[in-house]
Amino acid sequence: MKPSLVFVGFMGAGKSTALAAARAEGLSTTEIDELMEESFGSTIPQAFENHGEEGFRARESEVVGSLLERADDGGAIALGGGSVLSPRIRAAMARHTVVWLQVDAAEAWRRIAHSDRPLASDAETVGTLLATRLPLYEQLADAVVPMGDRSMVRRALPMLRKLHELPAGTKLLWASAPGGEYPVLVGRGLIDCGWWPLASRRFVVSDRSVAPLYRERLVPVAGGAEIEAGESAKTLANTEKVLRALTGEGMTREDHVVALGGGVVGDLAGLVAHLYQRGVPVVQVPTTLVSQVDSAYGGKVGVDLPEGKNYAGAFQQPAAVIADTEVLETLPPEELAAGFVEVLKTGLLAGGSLWERVRAIEKIVPTELDDVVFACARYKCAIVAADELDLGLRNVLNLGHTVGHAIESATGYTAYRHGEAVGLGLLAALRLSEAEALRAEVKEILARHDLPTRLEVPIEVADILDSLGRDKKRTAAGVGFVLLREPGEPEIGQLVDPDKVESAIRELML
Numbered sequence: 001m002k003p004s005l006v007f008v009g010f011m012g013a014g015k016s017t018a019l020a021a022a023r024a025e026g027l028s029t030t031e032i033d034e035l036m037e038e039s040f041g042s043t044i045p046q047a048f049e050n051h052g053e054e055g056f057r058a059r060e061s062e063v064v065g066s067l068l069e070r071a072d073d074g075g076a077i078a079l080g081g082g083s084v085l086s087p088r089i090r091a092a093m094a095r096h097t098v099v100w101l102q103v104d105a106a107e108a109w110r111r112i113a114h115s116d117r118p119l120a121s122d123a124e125t126v127g128t129l130l131a132t133r134l135p136l137y138e139q140l141a142d143a144v145v146p147m148g149d150r151s152m153v154r155r156a157l158p159m160l161r162k163l164h165e166l167p168a169g170t171k172l173l174w175a176s177a178p179g180g181e182y183p184v185l186v187g188r189g190l191i192d193c194g195w196w197p198l199a200s201r202r203f204v205v206s207d208r209s210v211a212p213l214y215r216e217r218l219v220p221v222a223g224g225a226e227i228e229a230g231e232s233a234k235t236l237a238n239t240e241k242v243l244r245a246l247t248g249e250g251m252t253r254e255d256h257v258v259a260l261g262g263g264v265v266g267d268l269a270g271l272v273a274h275l276y277q278r279g280v281p282v283v284q285v286p287t288t289l290v291s292q293v294d295s296a297y298g299g300k301v302g303v304d305l306p307e308g309k310n311y312a313g314a315f316q317q318p319a320a321v322i323a324d325t326e327v328l329e330t331l332p333p334e335e336l337a338a339g340f341v342e343v344l345k346t347g348l349l350a351g352g353s354l355w356e357r358v359r360a361i362e363k364i365v366p367t368e369l370d371d372v373v374f375a376c377a378r379y380k381c382a383i384v385a386a387d388e389l390d391l392g393l394r395n396v397l398n399l400g401h402t403v404g405h406a407i408e409s410a411t412g413y414t415a416y417r418h419g420e421a422v423g424l425g426l427l428a429a430l431r432l433s434e435a436e437a438l439r440a441e442v443k444e445i446l447a448r449h450d451l452p453t454r455l456e457v458p459i460e461v462a463d464i465l466d467s468l469g470r471d472k473k474r475t476a477a478g479v480g481f482v483l484l485r486e487p488g489e490p491e492i493g494q495l496v497d498p499d500k501v502e503s504a505i506r507e508l509m510l
């Protein structure tokens with residue numbers, strides 16, 4: 001049996017376009033709306049009128065359920081927007097590759113406003129209806145192709161067709177930004193499952209802790225280089241060393257870099273790929289929670305200067321991100337906890353169901369994180385798609401990072417892990433946001449996961465303020481903070497009274 005590609009999504013998401021793309025690839029295709037029209041002998045609006053929504057849904061469940069239960073030729077099927085409401089249809093989808101074509105309410109309404117769709121009378125109704133269906137799409141999707149130009153699905157199709165050959169449970173996000181589109185895979189056992197996104201030779205850049213654990217599983221490896229583990233290795237000097245090591249090994253522009261490691265390796269190897277003979281592709285294989293939920297996506301690559309964190313860098317979107325969550329099992333618990341801060345940050349930014357999931361986590365168990373990792377990747381990639389070059393919206397990702405980076409820089413990158421410093425930065429940001437209850441809850445969550453809630457190293461406030469003054473995001477007007485009064489409602493570029501900033505930092509020392 002060959003599973004079908006089952007396209008789901010709201011009205012206007014582009015399911016017909018997806019089917020056309022599948023047809024062009026030689027797949028057999030079925031449009032459920034057409035089957036329903038045949039079954040009723042009328043148009044869909046007429047069927048709704050004659051049988052009511054209940055009658056329509058009952059027939060739909062029968063027609064679509066039995067089709068999905070039988071389908072075995074690896075074709076493509078586009079479901080109606082509401083098909084996912086039927087338990088029978090949902091159960092039958094499990095044996096296929098479910099592709100969610102994502103669209104937001106405003107875009108859906110823009111696309112369907114002039115149609116005769118029975119449930120789409122006005123923008124508000126469309127918004128409410130989408131909100132009720134979102135959790136179902138989210139829960140059912142094996143792959144997510146976000147809103148964008150509708151031809152994106154055509155480019156994603158080869159990867160979508162491959163998905164069923166990857167380890168069971170693997171999820172695919174088709175990430176896109178003006179600088180490039182790429183597959184993001186999140187699952188267990190991905191790094192040595194036999195699939196690789198590029199055919200060219202692999203040069204693996206890693207660190208001395210991760211390489212002995214996982215480098216061999218990336219065979220065939222043509223060469224590569226290793227740096228020391230930890231933030232202090234994220235330097236221009238090491239960038240040069242790695243570039244020269246790759247030159248010595250004969251890497252050419254036809255080859256590609258594999259960044260195997262946490263955010264430090266990902267950032268440095270990404271910069272190396274960007275610079276090597278003016279640019280070769282990089283496949284990110286993130287091995288920490290920080291990198292799997294955040295740093296591997298979005299193309300910000302770079303290294304630190306003694307004067308400031310991430311001061312030398314570039315933008316280069318990866319060719320693919322392979323987030324194998326199994327590798328999190330070897331991550332030391334403190335690193336896992338530090339990574340959780342980026343999960344917490346993303347939950348706070350996204351609000352809604354992600355925030356509910358994150359705040360409910362009692363214990364961070366690597367084997368239970370797949371869904372959260374995928375949700376965080378989706379959030380980050382959506383922000384990057386809207387503002388790749390960090391000229392506005394992408395700034396939200398800096399929540400907690402302004403003070404966090406200043407703490408890291410003022411303590412010489414040795415006292416705190418990145419995530420730990422960001423945790424403290426979150427507390428400062430929530431103080432500046434005057435979000436008292438939320439700050440108390442975040443503090444409780446940090447403590448629950450054994451993360452610092454106080455600045456305990458001997459350091460002067462003046463040193464942190466000094467580092468803050470060198471923040472990359474500083475403009476002539478001052479440092480713009482990301483504030484958050486409610487989960488899901490970040491505000492970027494907020495200038496704050498310097499006295500308040502100082503007292504928010506002082507409070508961390510109490």
Ligand SMILES: NC(=O)c1ccc[n+]([C@@H]2O[C@H](COP(=O)([O-])OP(=O)(O)OC[C@H]3O[C@@H](n4cnc5c(N)ncnc54)[C@H](O)[C@@H]3O)[C@@H](O)[C@H]2O)c1
Nearest residue numbers: 209229230262263264265287288290295300327330331418
């Ligand atoms: N580019 C971006 O958009 C972005 C976003 C967020 C953070 N970052 C950067 O990410 C960096 C922090 O990343 P990090 O927290 O992953 O730190 P890291 O890369 O230093 O990794 C933490 C430690 O865990 C070890 N390790 C990694 N994977 C392991 C595994 N599977 N098993 C055992 N040990 C493992 C590493 O050797 C290291 O000692 C910072 O430099 C930060 O600036 C970048």
